Structures are given as C-alpha cells and as structure tokens.
Amino acid sequence: MKRILLLLALSAGTPFAHAAEDISKVNGSIHTDAGARYGDLDTVNGSIQLASGVNARGVETVNGSIRAEDNVQARSIETVNGAIRAGRGLVLTSGLETVNGSIFVDRGGRIGGDIETVNGSIGLVGTEVAGGIETVNSDITVGVDSVVKGGLKVNRPSFGISLTPPRKPRIIIGPNAAVEGELVFEREVNLFVHDSARIGPVRGAEVQRFSGDKAPGN
Numbered sequence: 395m396k397r398i399l400l401l402l403a404l405s406a407g408t409p410f411a412h413a414a415e416d417i418s419k420v421n422g423s424i425h426t427d428a429g430a431r432y433g434d435l436d437t438v439n440g441s442i443q444l445a446s447g448v449n450a451r452g453v454e455t456v457n458g459s460i461r462a463e464d465n466v467q468a469r470s471i472e473t474v475n476g477a478i479r480a481g482r483g484l485v486l487t488s489g490l491e492t493v494n495g496s497i498f499v500d501r502g503g504r505i506g507g508d509i510e511t512v513n514g515s516i517g518l519v520g521t522e523v524a525g526g527i528e529t530v531n532s533d534i535t536v537g538v539d540s541v542v543k544g545g546l547k548v549n550r551p552s553f554g555i556s557l558t559p560p561r562k563p564r565i566i567i568g569p570n571a572a573v574e575g576e577l578v579f580e581r582e583v584n585l586f587v588h589d590s591a592r593i594g595p596v597r598g599a600e601v602q603r604f605s606g607d608k609a610p611g612n
Contacts, residue, residue, distance in 0.1 A: 398558075400536050402451055403495060405567035406579075407465045407604045408475050409420040412469070413555045414431050414432050414433040414450075414451070414561050415432050415433060416433035416435075417432065417433075417434075417435050417437075418434070418435075418436050418437070418600075419436075419437040419438070419440060420428045420437070420438045420439065421438065421439045421440065421474055422437060422439070422440045422441065422442040423436065423441045423458065424437055424440065424441075424442045424443065424455075425441070425443045425445075426443060426444055426445045426448045426450075426526075427445055428446045428447055428448070428463075428566040429443040429445075429446070429447040429448070429570075429598060429606075430445070430447075430448055430449075431448075431450075432450040432451070433447045433450070433451050434450070434452045434454075435450050435451075435452070435453045435454070435593045436451075436452065436454040436455065437454075437455045437458065437472065437595040438451075438455070438456045438457065438569065439456065439457045439458065440455060440525075441455065441460065441461070441476065442455050442458065442459075442460045442461075443460075443461050443463075444460070444461065444463060444466045444468070445463055445464045445466075445467055446463040446464040446466070446481075447463075447466070447469070448462075448466050448468075449466075449467045449468070450466075450467070450468045451467075451468065451469045451558075452468070452469050452470055452472075453468050453470065453471045453472070453527065453599075454459075454470075454471075454472045454473070455472075455473045455474075455476060456473070456474045457474065457475045457476065458476045458542070459473065459477045459478070459479070459490045459495065459567045460472060460473050460476065460477075460478045460479075461478075461479050462478075462479070462480040462481060462484055463478075463481045463488075464481040464482045464483050465481075465482070465483040465484075466480065466481070466483075466484050466485070466609070467484075467485045467486075467489075468485075468486055469486065469487050470486060470487075470488035470489055470490070470491070470494050470507070470529060471486065471490050471491075472490070472491045472492070472526050472600045473492050473493075473495055473573070474492070474493045474494065474495075475493065475494045475495060476492065476494075476495045477492070477495040477497070477498075477514065478490055478492055478495065478497045478498070479496075479497075479498045480499045480500060481500050482500045482501050482502045482503075482577045483501075483502040483503070484499055484500075484503040484505075484521075485503075485504045486503070486504070486505050486506055486507070486528045487506040487507075488507040489505060489506070489507030489508040489510065489525060490505060490507075490508075490509045490510070490553045491508075491509075491510045491511070492510075492511040492512075492514055493511065493512050493513070494511075494512065494513045494514060494515075495511065495514045496514040496515045496516070496517075496532075496579070497509060497511055497514065497516045497517070498515075498516075498517040498518075498519050499517070499518050499519070499521045500519055500520070500521075501520035501521070501539075502518050502520060502521070503518070503520070503521035503522070504522050504524075505521065505522070505523045505524060505525070506524050506525070507524065507525045508523075508525035508528060508544065509523060509525070509526075509527045509528075510527075510528045510529070511529050511532055512528075512531060513530070513531045513532065514527065514532055515533045515534070516529065516532050516533070516534045516535070517534075517535045517537060518535065518536055518540040518542075519537040519538060519539070519540065519604065520534045520535050520538065520539040520540060521541075522540070522541045522543075523540075523542045523543060523544065523567070524542065524543055524544065525543070526542065526543075526544030526545040526546060526547065526575060527542055527544075527545075527546045527547070528546075528547045528548075528549065528550055529547075529553050529563070530548065530550075530568075531551060531561075531563060532563055533563050533565070533566075534546065534548075534563070534564075534566065535566045535568060535570060536566065536567045536571045536573060536591075537566075537568045537570045537571060538568045538570055538571060538608075539569075540555055540568070540571045540572075541571070541572045541573075541574065542572070542573045542574065542575070543575065544574075544575050544576070545573065545574070545575025545577060545578070545579070546565070546577045547577075547578045547580075548563060548565070548578070548581060548583055549576075549578045549580050549581070550553070550580035550581050553573075553580060555610055558607070560582075562581075562582050562584050563581075563583045563584070564583070564584050564586070564609070564611070565579075565583050565584065565585045565586065565599075565600050566578075566586045566587075566589065567585075567586070567587045567588060567591040567593055568588050568609075569588045569590050569591065569607070570588075570590050570591065571588065571591045571592075572591060572593070573584045573591075573592075573593045573594060574592070575594050576595050576596075576597065577593060577594060577595070577596045577597070577599070578597050578598060579597065579598035579599040579601060580598060581598075583599050583600075584602070584611075585599040585600065585601055585602060586602050586603075586604050586609040586610060587602070587603055587604070588603075588604060588605065588609075589604070589605045600608050603610075604607070
C-alpha cells in the first residue's frame with residue numbers, strides 16, 4: 395500500500411508531484427529559479443525577481459520593485475512603491491498595477507487585464523493588453539506594434555493649492571500601434587499619435603499626428 399501511494403504521489407497527474415511553493419516575507423527580497431513553478435510570491439519590504447521561464451500565481455510587494463525576465467507567466471503583478479519591468483514574452487491572466495512606480499513590458503507581452511499606475515511612466519513594446527490603461531500623472535507610450543483593447547484613461551488629479559501649473563503628461567501612440575477603445579482625458583495632456591497608428595474616439599484632448607520613429611520632443 396505504501397508503494398502504491400508513493401507512485402500515485404509521483405505520477406504526473408497528481409497535484410502532489412507539482413505542488414507550487416508559496417513564498418511570503420515581511421522584510422527581504424524574493425529570488426526565483428529559472429523555469430520553476432511557484433504559488434503566490436509576496437513581500438512587504440523587498441524586491442521580487444522572476445527568473446526566465448518562471449510560472450507563478452500572484453506576485454506582490456509593497457515597497458520594492460519587480461523584475462521579470464523573459465517568458466514569465468503569472469496571474470498578476472502588483473507593487474505600491476516600486477517599478478515593474480518585464481522582459482520578452484510575459485503572459486499574465488490578469489493585470490499589472492503600481493501606485494508610485496514605472497511599468498515597462500517588452501515584446502511579446504500578453505496582459506489579460508488592465509495596466510494601472512498613479513505616478514510612474516508606462517511603456518509597451520509589441521505587447522497586447524486585453525484590458526485598458528489607466529493613470530493620473532504618468533507619461534504613456536503605447537509603442538510599436540502594441541495593441542490596447544480596452545481603451546486609455548488619464549484621470550483628474552486631486553491637487554491642493556499650487557503656484558505652478560501642473561505638468562502635462564505625454565501620451566504617445568507609436569508606429570503600427572492601436573488603442574481600440576475610447577481615449578478619455580480628464581486633465582490636459584499632450585497626445586501624439588503616429589500616422590500608422592489606429593485609435594478609438596478621443597475625449598478631452600487634441601490629437602497631434604507625427605511620422606518617423608520618434609514623437610515631437612523625444
């Protein structure tokens with residue numbers, strides 16, 4: 395009987411043979427092994443490194459950056475104070491989120507949900523986003539060959555009294571890129587759209603068309 399149970403536990407069809415490890419910390423960074431499978435990865439004060447080919451469920455930190463190498467798969471990636479940077483071939487069933495930190499996704503990315511941040515630039519290259527992009531103060535570059543299916547929104551900031559006018563975010567829709575939903579701007583922005591790009595209806599901003607590899611001012 396013991397032998398039978400052992401063989402069952404080691405067989406490919408049982409969850410016991412492929413139990414995914416959860417890693418949870420309060421203080422300290424999390425490092426992963428290339429090609430390994432994990433459960434939830436979370437820390438409070440520390441960065442998270444996702445090695446090439448890692449497969450995880452939720453990936454979350456509060457104070458720290460998250461870096462994903464090539465061909466990482468996960469449910470979602472979130473941080474409060476820190477940047478998110480992903481290499482090629484990132485696949486998420488849900489979305490990417492920061493509060494104070496930039497977001498960058500390289501070629502081949504497939505994001506199943508939304509991309510959200512308050513303060514921090516957003517950059518996409520050759521990436522497909524099933525949801526939308528939402529921010530308050532961020533510059534956004536929907537770069538070459540990227541597709542955002544759920545639209546784009548820049549929310550109105552909740553400013554106190556200021557003697558200087560607020561900086562206008564730069565929104566760039568690059569060569570052969572597309573934003574298929576509505577583009578909504580509740581504050582002033584500079585919106586640059588490449589001649590080869592496709593966009594949905596625009597509300598709250600004036601489209602400035604450009605050609606070539608770089609938007610005006612870059």
